[in-house]
Amino acid sequence: MHKSVTDSIVCEEMMIPSDTAGIALFVRRKRRSDLVRFSADRTVLFVAGSTYPASTTFDLRLDGLSWMDHLAHQGNDVYLVDVRGYGRSSRPPEMEAPPSDHQPIVRTPVAVRDVASAAAFIRSRRDLDKINLIGWSWGTTLMSRYASENAAHVGKLVLIAPQWLRTTPSAADVGGPLGAYRIVERSTTKSRWLNGVPDGKKDAILPPAWFNAWAEATFANTGLGTDKLRAPNGTVQDSRDYWASGKPLYDPSLLTMPVLIVHADLDRDCPMEMAQTVFSKLSAAPYRRWVEVGEGTHSVFMERNRWQVFGAVDGFLDEEAPA
Template sequence: MDVIRTDFTVTTDDGVTIAVREVRPDGPAPRVPMVLLHGTTIPGLSEFDLPVPGGSLAEDLARKGHVCYIPDARGFGRSERPAEMEEEPLGQKPLVRTIEITRDLDAVVDHLRDATGQKQVGILGWGVGATCAAMLASLRPEKVSHLVLYVVVYGGVGGHRMFRDTERWDDPAHPYRLNPENFGGYKFNVLAGLEGHWNRQIPVEDKDSWRDPAMLRAFQQALLDGDPTSGTRQPPSYRSPNGMLEDLHLMAGHGQRLFHAGQVSARVMIVLPEYDDLARKEDIDVLVEDLCHAQEIDLWEPEGTTHYLLLDRPERGRDAFLERLDGFLAPADTIPYIV
């Protein structure tokens, strides 16, 4: 089956232009439409539609009969950026909080519903993107049939080791906020950060045996392509707003929920890879307990997998994920929304 890609924009209720890529089959698309939402610092195409074998979850889903939308939230990738991102970052409050991104996601969901004629869609979110996806599902339950929460952060418990250096992370005057001396409205990300984090996840010396080198290069190139200013700095870097990072700090560092999962009524799949260092089992346990009105909860904890299993070699968890996801999404068209 051939796959068709189309790029377009939608406008949010508050007037922000959001870039979207549609990936769909060249033919019937009978299965649940899907929105794929990126995480804290990385725009959508880098995670879900890389031009290398095994690099596009969107294409895999399209070949199964799903229409997929990949948005960049405001401030990310190809979408409209706050004017403050053209200024120096320090001295600004963190830009683009998760609650703002629900407006972007809601606009994309509505466009997908209209385009496909479906009352409900599925959403897959990565990291804090998964938090945002679940937040929207709690606010607009009539629009969301399926939630795939990939390495989700919820805020059930605090004390994440990432935030133990409180002098670096916490504002001395307001501990729940990021330290304004170290963090501003947005950040510059260099490519070495991605490679280093991915390498630390892989528990073997030969990283290429676990991750195709072409995958890493495509990922890095997509990050640079997503920011027109990336080549103006040395080394090249791409910008991302710090709002989702402040929300991550609030949830994982201090155990504060941004919403309550008891308001979610969709079917829910949670993915917690063994070697991931973002999501934590104790936090997921609280999330599962709070999902008291979800139609279904499928908690999958694949052994021997990394934070990047969607882009690792097929035998390193990617094929198993696709099979599990296909089973989770398969009966979607026959399950009605229950008020």
């Protein structure tokens, strides 16, 4: 375990066991140095999407502050986990072979088990019955499925750009046969990120220096140099077999905790109608909320208008529902 203190924020990094021999999960935790009382309503776990790790998205310092830092400064005990095959977690052995040697790996049930391992670790070390969950993109499917199966252990659920049934192509799926994993090239990432954004607004929405900071962090230590990374294809196969085939991967009506959906108007990966459909199906949530952010993409929480996401999530996590 590695621990450091910066700007009154304590950072711990650790590898925890998964439920699979030989696979360890990278977990980072941040909290204020004066935080000594830990509670369910002030404990948060992040999980990311189908291509990039949590560790270089939610804890990316832009203008000196990451979303993880922000939540820690607000008095939260904040964790993130990289699902196996992503970021600093163990790579399944199939990722060391040519991709065509194996079927797509790290499918949704496997990734949900990694979320469960991280959530159980957090609850156990702080003796908590519940924690709050924040998922982005594919991570919304992981968090929702975990929450639907473990409702007693989830306080509140935040879904950033939720997946749902789709009739449009997935941006992560270029078609053709799928191997165990895919190679993502740094040179293609900015155009995909800003897909659909008018040319005159691109630098305003995503400052070039912010993109470069993200790319430097995300493509470091991948084992493929500084311009490529490997991403498991399980999520792409699941998108074909489920979302694109009219079959949901979870049932929103089983989510019995408060739910916040945050979506941005220029998101081409998860169009607005997806998020609207999920919102409409949250029939068991004690209360539910939708926040639409203007001038933002699928990665709005790493863009100029990220403060709107931060504010919406702060308010949702802080509030106490009237009895």
